[in-house]
Amino acid sequence: AQRVTQPEKLLSVFKGAPVELKCNYSYSGSPELFWYVQYSRQRLQLLLRHISRESIKGFTADLNKGETSFHLKKPFAQEEDSAMYYCALRLSSNTGKLIFGQGTTLQVKP
């Protein structure tokens, strides 16, 4: 069955500490994975996608097919990174259908 799992509901770190938000997936096809973010009082928006292998706002995520993971990492957390983060798996490039994980709230303390 297709599934995206984010094991942590809440991750709390201090400013300047490294951050890793975990995402594991279950999918029989070739996965296409994304991280979406929702800042306070803002809309859900795309943060990054595995295909582009980019770094956005200091965040990176590497697709590990062997471990079926797509963890989101940042070496030094900032207070403005506090938000809700969702990992998503695209089921079909024709329809764009996504499966979302449960989400992880990142809280960066000063």
Next chain:
Amino acid sequence: NAGVTQTPKFRILKIGQSMTLQCTQDMNHNYMYWYRQDPGMGLKLIYYSVGAGITDKGEVPNGYNVSRSTTEDFPLRLELAAPSQTSVYFCASNIQPQHFGDGTRLSIL
């Protein structure tokens, strides 16, 4: 550009009532989606549309209907509201990245 606009933002319904959640986008996107998000859960796809006149079921379509008569609008209808439909509803457009609206918080009592 307003992007994706959802109305209303909040609504309380009684069991058995019906209502339509409105979604409109001004970006000329062919693809549109409706999700629901229950507390502590991820977003689940209710219905989606790949263009005007074409709709299809997502993961949790029961109790809902949609139509897509224009590119801009993708309303979601609840015919007989049930407490299990209490949720936050998000509309999105574009195949990737998806652009989301602010959501509609719906309570059914």
